[in-house]
Amino acid sequence: MNVMSNDPYTTADGRRIGGVLMEMKNITLRFGGVVAIKDISFDIREGEIRAIIGPNGAGKSSMLNVMSGFYTPTEGEVWFEGCPRPQMRPYQVARQGIARTFQNIALFQGMSTLDNIMTGRITRMNSNLLNQALWWGKAEAEETVHREAVEKIIDFLEIQHIRKTPVGRLPYGLQKRVELGRALAAEPRILLLDEPMAGMNVEEKEDMCRFILDVNDEFGTTIALIEHDMGVVMDLSDRVVVMDYGKKIGDGTPDEVRSNPEVIDAYLGVSHD
Amino acid sequence: MTDQFLYAIEVMINGLMAGVLYSLVALGFVLIFKASGIFNYAQGVMALFAALTLVGLQKGQIPFAHLINAMFGTDIHYFGWELPAILAIALTAGVMVVLAILIERFILKYLVNQEPIILFMATIGLAYFLEGLGDVMWGSDIKTLDVGLPQGASLWAEQATSGLGSENFYGFFIDKLDIAAALTAAALVISLTLFSQYSKQGRALRAVADDHQAALSVGVSLRFIWVLVWSIAGIVALVAGIMWGAKSGVQFSLSLIALKALPVLMLGGFTSIPGAIVGGLIIGVGEKLFEFTIGPMIGGATENWFAYVLALVFLVFRPQGLFGEKIIERV
């Protein structure tokens, strides 16, 4: 298995991994004097599940924020679909086909599940204000078309029963699922998941793993996820980047990473004498 | 030095004095915002209410006389005695403390953990209520407030500066009241700073300002702190009410200075005491100078809006305010 070359290949379970979709080139991110990310490069290939792991404060979330366009890197470039990404606002990045979830749930608490997921499709809607004001022509047609797409996602995530419930009333695990639905609704090229399993019990974690695998398998969506639960990550992902103190200390298949001495040091601790 | 320039300086000095009063009201806002995260719109009305109460007590007015007369057909107005100013001030301070307790007891207690916007709206309701209450209690006619503060032009300042310009320049006109106000404000700020830095309650107050939950968990009584801070804000309002009332009479427009304190807060930041003071001075000087230089060209009365537009423009370029730290957004 020639994981480190860029040729397409097929995984053991029959998923097709394509060429490089997104590439981080020498990313550095500073806040004033604090260096959150230091000269990190890695790539994400089409169709794969890519994990970024590391202890708390390693800079994983900052990395995801750079990928989703929320932070602009101090140095370095983000390449997407073979071109460097110019300076753009987060919503423009979203329109390129990058969707994400958040570590602390960032759902729209005042809206129903349905409306939350419908909002996820906003990048694909373009009827004008007048049409919408009169509920007429394109606006009405658009609403129906997108509702159908959203209903498919609702079926897929098995949340039909909470379709019209305000999300603020939902339990944590379901909220996480709705948030995944909102990101999926955009039909993204890359789906970024920020600690999708954080704070879940074992059953909820298993459910979430299944959904992530199914998304990747059925929709062929490329997924990049952050997690600090090593066990889950190793089972789930094709390749893993390991970060510690803002630096990359490992990159490769789960097996390679697991046997990397630096990674073992970072996770198990080692006496530096 | 040309006379025109000297007049501009005079305008500036008077602006500084007006700014002191804005700062005083803004200070009350900042205290409450820091300790409870509440944007207290009623601060200005509290100043009005305090001034009304002070005048009423001093003159021996019967509270609610208007209402009692209407209900029972009587015709009562005054008790017939007058209180010395210092006693009346002390009693009014007491009333403001009672008011703080009532506000905590009947409003804040029920609104813990509500969104800031809800609390803000509640204080607007409070402002309306207090405005009505002040009028019903003491009547809505314009009252003069005299607690023995020096008034009139400071001859000393006038004489000292009269030699600066030509024969037509008679020296700076500075109201003694303004000087008194500036000194009082300075004393107030210093004592508040000492209180919050060196007393036990002050420490608790700063702890609450930093983190409610953490302060609660180490045993600080949130309710006590709220009463405390609203009392202090009430007394600051009383001071502002005395100064402003002595200057231009006790009337409804007094509560509008509260609105002027808002742009001050935007400049200085909602949580910074130095910010409130510097912001107040900038607004005071800025609006007087603008009215002096540009005002005549565009029809005057620019003081109505200048402060707000200045704050708006300033914030567009520096959203964190004068003394705020750069905001790093997180998700």
Add this chain to the structure above:
Amino acid sequence: MFYREAGDFKTSYLSDSQTFPIRFDRFRYYAVLAVAFGVIPFLINDYWASAVFVPFLIYAIAAIGLNILTGYCGQVSLGTGGFMAVGAYSVYKLMTAFPDVNILIHVVLAGMITAAVGALFGLPSLRIKGFYLAVATLAAQFFLVWLFNKVPWFYNYSASGQISAPERTLFGVALTGPNTDASVKYLVCLGFVVVLAWVARNLTRGTVGRSWMAIRDMDIAAEIIGVNPLRAKLTAFAVSSFFVGIAGALFFAVYLGAVEVGEAFGIQKSFLILFMVIIGGLGSIFGSFAGAAFLVLLPVLLKNVLVGGLGWPTDLAAHLELMVVGALIIFFLIAEPHGLAQLWRIAKEKLRLWPFPH
């Protein structure tokens, strides 16, 4: 008993997202419309029109407008009075400059001018958030009122500085001016209310409404999932100001006939409409109506009881009214922060199960 969704099966997504999904609600809505158009115009007299119905309808439009901005998009505005003034002065300039064009068109145009002004004052909302923005909108309030006071062009150089609406007719019936019939005033305002409420409903249930609410609930997350914050906020400011501008135009041209800007559109008006929105319920169109009704009726009621009934002086009644309004606002915020609309919603939830609550 009749209030049921059982048996009312939706067969298309469109019918599922309609305004009144429950049949009983639809019937009630049509019944209200029928009474409003078919019964009230024949019964209305000058007192009821000018004390209750016309101000209620106009304030309802303004409240819907502010609710779009504050309740749906989360941007608190204290500049509503100023924007109403823009609507009023726009319609005044339009109706005096182009007397031959239909007044109804002028009112809509006045709304559009206000929308442009509103969007302009909305620009800072991209950088300024929360309370800071609320204070920034005060700049609009005070500056606009000052402008209309100080620049004689706006009031056509009239000696009093007031503006007064000349008579304009539609099919020979006076819509503005002193000879306007009470029922005509009422019907003009009612027509605008019905159309605008329908437009507001359409906007808030569709794409743009969702982007507003997303910005309201969590602006950063909204931007990251693809909501353009500039577009969302500016459309909210523009649409809100459009409504408020129409309300201002009607307030001047149809309701009062003559206004002085500081008196009619001062900061107190901004607060009054904000209170309507809060008491009625943020983020609810029905709430805007409820809040407007409440705050229009309350002073009328108090005045009738205190002045008419008990014979107290008017100024005392006005002060007591301030206290009552203030206390009620606090009471509502404590008892039900989501306003009358939420009470209504809860009542309906209960009704759906009544008389078998289990």
